Amino acid sequence: MPGQHRIDWEAAKTRTDAIVPWITVFGLIAGGVYSLVEYRNHERDRRIEATMAYVTRYMAPPLSDYRAVLVKRWQAHEADLLAVLKNSSLTPAELNRQYSAGVLAMVTADELALPIQETVLFFEQLANCVTLKLCESDAVNSMLAGQAQEFLHQYYPYVCHLRQEWNDPAIARQLEQVFNAQSMGKDICR
């Protein structure tokens, strides 16, 4: 019939054969990207959940009780420690020696070994959790990293004492590495 448009089935099939693999590839890529994003989100949620479990543990007994004891005893000895830290006539070595002696005397007199050891253990576990990427480092940094660093700054003489007494330089190493990286490679127990 004149003017009637006839479909060229051969050409259409050729075009379709050429397009279908591309659609399949795009579909696979889009699906793969979606799955990857979903997986990453799920993994992040899981890491945040693990981090929140640590925060909850930190805020509950017995750790909260240990922390209360440490804060209280620190305050009681604070004036003596401050006098050492503010003594500008001391060399860095003598400052370290006197500060360490003050902290170790406080730990002995006030029986703070258990609260410190338990807190070290907690922060070591948290540091491991961050290192193994089982905890979300951003969440840890915003919630517990400051506490961990300040704790290490206060009680590093006792950490050094433990390393020496147990002949194990790895004690609190993870804690130091994750939360106080600036002292890594330096001998804090000199």
Add this chain to the structure above:
Amino acid sequence: MRRALGLAAIAAFVLPLAARAQSKPDFTGTWTVDPAKSDPVPAGRGAASGTLTIKQTGQEVLFVNEGRQGPQLLMYRLDGSESTNQVVGRGGTTPLKSKAKWDGSSLVVETTRELNGISIATKEVRRLSNAGKEMEVETTIQTPQGEQKRKTIFTKDIQFADPCKVNPTLPICGHH
């Protein structure tokens, strides 16, 4: 004239930022109640005494209160989200749900607790005075019986919490 306008524009931009930066005081320290400057304690609640140790970071504030049952620890997030603390009293452990936020230079902590089936809301407005040597706490307690207000003045006797902030030459501080 143009220069004056420029300076005014800069001041208008910078001063609020500076004021904002200064509007978050640090309550870190150990504080003792000053009974002479504080409102009297309501009858039957014992004398105003004891110490309160506060440790503040950018994200949270920690209170260690020397209570009759031993040290009580309360931790509040400063982003306005809810914090739950467990308080040990004569009747056992009670959960406290609190929200802490900044109101200018004041730290406001609003807490609710259930006591024998009655909901009690407490609002504490905390600010520093006398160049940071004193802390004023206005406590408002809402109960079904009405509202009670009380002002407590604490004096500071704390010096520091992080040795590296006092002397960064300690080997732990990473000072070169």
